[in-house]
Structures are given as structure tokens and as C-alpha cells.
Amino acid sequence: MAGITLDKVRHSYGPKPTNDEDWALKEVSLDFADGGAYALLGPSGCGKTTLLNLVSGLLRPTEGTILFDGLDVTDATPEARNIAQVFQFPVIYDTMTVYDNLAFPLRNRGVTGPDIDRRVREIASMLELDGMLTKRASGLTADGKQKISLGRGLVRSDVNVIMFDEPLTVIDPHLKWVLRSKLKELHSRIRRTMIYVTHDQTEALTFADRVVVMQDGEVVQIGTPVELFEKPQHTFVGHFIGSPGMNVLPCSVEDGVAIFAGHRVETINAAGYRGGAGHVELGVRPEFVTLADEGIPVEVIKVSDAGRYRIVETAGAGEIIKLLLPEEDAVPEGTAHVRFDPAHSQIYENGWMVNGAAS
């Protein structure tokens, strides 16, 4: 196992990067702790696969250094880095049996005898493949084949890190949540460093202890699922994580208090704001907006069912403000008032949380 460090790593696929857009990965410095479960989360094209391939050694960074347990591996091959990687689509040998597919990475590394049988059966049982070990892989469904791929990634006990690149894409939706929880359980059992790439927040938040949120080739926040929910350091994180995402409203700050639509709004961080030339916004998640007898006047414009809650979409001061209402509560008609929880309201300047690190 290994702790992995990226020190000022940048990557461009073109030969002479000059502009900001030329970098598929802008400067990234981060640590993946030994034995941690991480997710790289962000929309398509934000640089997740590029970052993963830099760690695995499939790509060499244009700039910067990659260390495994303090050792510089920037120029080391994927084989020398001793990693296992599971891709989006199954990578298996169709003509081999399920058993031989699972045993392959072990035999390839010189493992012999009873150790192979023990590991193969252990992994097959975890992935519920034990009933089909003697079948040829070609006869399996797409789900079954991807399970073999996962098994091949998990079977070796000597790897430094196991990396998953959108591994559940071809999996049937019903099986997805089973495998998602299974991977989490596997991580708790084997405590190997794992990095899981996805654009799906549910997958990231279920699997990872810490999530690395990316946008436009940059890491915007690294945090636990709770930290990303409660203290989004960037409005992008607020939008991208949560369903629905955080309300982001234009505001000003006067004497350390945020002003939205002429109303004073208490926040966790406006008191420390010294003012500047930046664009200031107020962020509050729908979970922390409530209906009140007085406050900011709004009109209810849409109500949708979300299980135990209803999502109530309101319009106030030309902005959409969403809130969650317990299903037993009555939906107001016409004009209503909303209130923001001061402990969960925060201001942002140019997208970044004001005094983020200090709060």
C-alpha cells in the first residue's frame, strides 16, 4: 500500500501550452493518504481521467512530481508503480473461465498454489461470482463481465493502489447500488488505497471517505461528504452536490451583514468580510430554507414530490429560491415568506467562500 502525493502537477495534451485552456489539468497538489477511499468527482471533461492516468503512469505529467510513499515515481511505468486499474468497460479474457480470469493477475505476479485458490474464492464470493467459476467468461452478461473486471482489480493483495474509472457504467441500475455498497464494504475490509472516478455524486458520496471535486481541470474542494454538504468552499460544489443544489443569490454586504433583496441575512462569514471588487453571492442549501411568517417575500411557482419531502420552488426578488418541505406540511398559496438558517448561510466572493479555511 502507499500514500500518494501530487506536487504541483500540470498536464497538457498539446505540445506547447500557453493559455489556461491548454491545460487539461491545471496545477494540482494533493495527498491521497495510505489506505484511504477517495472519489474524483466532476462533470465530463473536468480532468478526472487525466488525473487518474497520471497517478497510474499511463500519462507522464507535463510538469510536477508524483510520489508513492515519498519516492519519486514520475517516470516509473504503470507496472513499476504496482497498481490495479478497473476501467469503464470489462477487460477480461473471453475464452478463459471466470476462475482463470480472476487468477490471471495473481499467476502473472508469480503467486502460486493454494494462495491463488484462496484469493480467487474469497473475491468470487464477495462479488457473488462463486456459482459460475467454471463457466467461460464469454457466456456472461455485461454485468457479470464487469464483475470479473472488478474482481481482477481486487484480487491481488500486494498492490499500492486500486483505481476505478466509472466502473459501474455498464451495470444494470438495480445492481448498481448493490455493487456500490459492496465496494465500500470491501474497502473497509481490505483497507487498501482506492481512487474511484465518477461524475455521479451518489456513487462518490457512497464510496468515498474523502471526495476530490473537480471543475475545468482544477480541484475546487477535497472533503468528507459532510464537509462538501455543509461547507461548500465554492459555489460550484454547492450546485454540483446536493439534490437540488445550493441556492446561490446575488447579495451585498453592509457592516458585516449580508443584504439580499433589501433584507438583512445573518451568515457564518459575512462579519469578517472586508469588502473588495469581487462579485458577492449568498449560498444557502434548500435544506436550510424554511417558510416563516415574516422574512423575504416569495411566490410559490412549482412543487415537486421527492419522497419524504416536497421540493418547493419559489421566486423572490427576481431569483429562484428552492426549499424542502416535509410532506405532511401544507404548501402555501400565493405570497409566502422564507427564512435562511444563519448557521448554514454563507457568502462567496467570485465563487469562493469568504474566509473559507477559517470558518
Ligand SMILES: Nc1ncnc2c1ncn2[C@@H]1O[C@H](COP(=O)(O)OP(=O)(O)OP(=O)(O)O)[C@@H](O)[C@H]1O
Ligand atoms: N488524449 C487526449 N488528447 C487531447 N485532449 C484530451 C485527451 N484526453 C482528454 N483530453 C481533454 O482533456 C480534458 C480533460 O479530459 P478527461 O478525460 O480527463 O476528463 P473527464 O473528467 O475524465 O471526462 P469524462 O467524464 O468525460 O471522461 C478535456 O478537455 C478533454 O477533451
